[in-house]
Amino acid sequence: MKLPHAEPGNRIGLFGGSFNPPHSGHRLVAETALKRLGLDQVWWLVTPGNPLKDPSALAPLEMRIHRTSALADHPRMKVTAHECLLGTPYTARTIEMLQNRHPALRFVWVMGADNLASFHRWQDWRSIVARVPVAIVNRPGSGFATLSSPMAQAFHADRLAEEDAGLLPICKPPAWVFLHAPLDPTSSTRLRQQDTPG
Numbered sequence: 164m165k166l167p168h169a170e171p172g173n174r175i176g177l178f179g180g181s182f183n184p185p186h187s188g189h190r191l192v193a194e195t196a197l198k199r200l201g202l203d204q205v206w207w208l209v210t211p212g213n214p215l216k217d218p219s220a221l222a223p224l225e226m227r228i229h230r231t232s233a234l235a236d237h238p239r240m241k242v243t244a245h246e247c248l249l250g251t252p253y254t255a256r257t258i259e260m261l262q263n264r265h266p267a268l269r270f271v272w273v274m275g276a277d278n279l280a281s282f283h284r285w286q287d288w289r290s291i292v293a294r295v296p297v298a299i300v301n302r303p304g305s306g307f308a309t310l311s312s313p314m315a316q317a318f319h320a321d322r323l324a325e326e327d328a329g330l331l332p333i334c335k336p337p338a339w340v341f342l343h344a345p346l347d348p349t350s351s352t353r354l355r356q357q358d359t360p361g
């Protein structure tokens with residue numbers, strides 16, 4: 164593990180999501196990353212549309228940003244429309260552009276464990292792991308199986324022990340960690356179903 168010098172104040176977690184709608188599980192992931200990785204900030208990236216999801220049930224971006232801002236009301240969390248402004252729904256492109264714009268910042272990609280299972284279907288997924296450290300937070304129903312996923316297997320040697328999570332933001336990629344936090348069963352799908360009359 165190569166550990167370059169870390170500037171204080173420059174460790175940023177990037178937490179992308181549909182947030183359709185946002186819920187307590189999202190807040191738990193953001194708080195877990197903030198604390199356990201020793202981040203200075205978490206930027207929530209409200210996607211214009213997950214490229215792998217059916218867009219028909221997606222609420223307008225403005226509404227999702229508004230609701231997410233209420234949930235993420237915290238001095239070290241920022242809710243952004245960066246991907247819409249940058250003109251891409253692809254995480255690899257977003258990270259590349261943010262790194263070009265903010266060369267002094269150290270970004271970490273943050274996601275829930277269900278996304279680890281399908282990560283190898285994302286555009287240029289290996290380049291994401293090559294560019295930024297990745298933190299994965301557990302989720303009910305996404306346990307040990309995700310650790311046999313193509314991403315976990317391909318980068319098996321680059322996984323940090325959970326007790327070293329605080330070092331992740333200053334690790335040279337590839338590097339990733341799997342964080343165990345209290346499990347929250349909430350999902351946007353279930354909340355949308357509860358909202359649907361009949």
Ligand SMILES: Nc1ncnc2c1ncn2[C@@H]1O[C@H](COP(=O)(O)OP(=O)(O)OP(=O)(O)O)[C@@H](O)[C@H]1O
Binds near residue numbers: 182353
């Ligand atoms: N309950 C949860 N526990 C841990 N991680 C979660 C939880 N809910 C969502 N996440 C993570 O938060 C990010 C954004 O998730 P997303 O907005 O897709 O919510 P979702 O509940 O999975 O939505 P949907 O049910 O519509 O697929 C993803 O990285 C996802 O893995």
Ligand SMILES: O=C(O)c1ccc[n+]([C@@H]2O[C@H](COP(=O)([O-])O)[C@@H](O)[C@H]2O)c1
Binds near residue numbers: 252254278
């Ligand atoms: O880049 C991709 O190909 C890609 C494919 C699937 C999901 N993502 C991103 O993963 C994040 C989580 O998406 P979601 O819908 O599970 O909340 C969000 O930022 C998406 O844009 C990105």
